[in-house]
Amino acid sequence: MEYRKMTEQEVASRRKKNVAIGISLFVFSMLFMITTMVRVSVNMGSS
């Protein structure tokens, strides 16, 4: 089965998107981690 070869522009565009998705996932997981730490500290402070 033959596939259409992606142009250089398409490859570059896809690479940039992959990087953006990777960064977004990293930031998302960091936000959850920081939020957990904030919640733990708030709960410890109130108990």
Next chain:
Amino acid sequence: MTDTYSDISDLEGQSLPRLNGEGSVSDYFALLKPRVMSLVIFTAFVGIVTAPGHIHPWMGAMALLAIAIGAGASGALNMWYDADIDAVMKRTAKRPVPSGAIRAGDALGFGLVLAAGSVFTLGVLVNWFAAGLLAFTIFFYAVVYTMWLKRSTPYNIVIGGASGAFPPMVGWAAVTGGVDLVSISLFMIIFLWTPPHFWALCLFRSGDYQRANVPMLTVVSGIAETRRQIWFYTLALVPFTFAPALLGAAGWLYTGTAIVLNAGFIWFAWKIYAAKSDEALGDAPKKLFKFSIFYLFILFSGFLAEWALKITPFTGLTG
């Protein structure tokens, strides 16, 4: 790279290139309707900050982020569904889906992932009542307004405008875990502000909607009726702007700001309503449209400033 392009439409003699659907990061960002999102972020921020009770600043920031992403998801779903009409409207023809920069299916997937992610994030990190309200907001905009009302009734924007009015309520709910009269009053202000704001735009973009076969009020009932409706909705909006003060949530600064802004809004709406003929409107609709954006921003800023300056609110009718 011209071999990856083909023409999709001829808009007023201007040929638009169809891109390869691969889409760049900035194309995906454009799917979020950043300009609409900025207003959502601001009004939600006002809701979060001015709500009674306490929220940890970090949690408040997370709530705001989730609301902003939820608004972006609504925009992406709207652009996915409306690609056919966006393609024939001058104002929207260059959006990522009709221009071919992003495939419709990709826009749908992007919107759904962001919608689910934003609701989940708000629910897990803040509270599930606010998350439910955010989910309803996205549903209302994407399904009730975009898929149903927009193409079926000239009052699409009246009912559909509710989706743009929910963000301060969602922000408020993120702090209080519920809804009360003050948050409803913030909702009502944006809800009643939307029709004159949007119909002012329609008055100078009517041809766009006619071409796209969208039954906007200007297309179905004509310019004269739209002018009347702008005036009536302006008169309905004005009393509601004083509701926060009557409910004991705002004081002299907000009320003074509201009086001045309402005078301006009434003036610009009157210029449209009282014009001798449709042809004599001139740039009055553009002026109202621009002023309406300024109006909402400053009105909510006034509410925010009162909180920041710790100005004592009026006693209010509810004691």
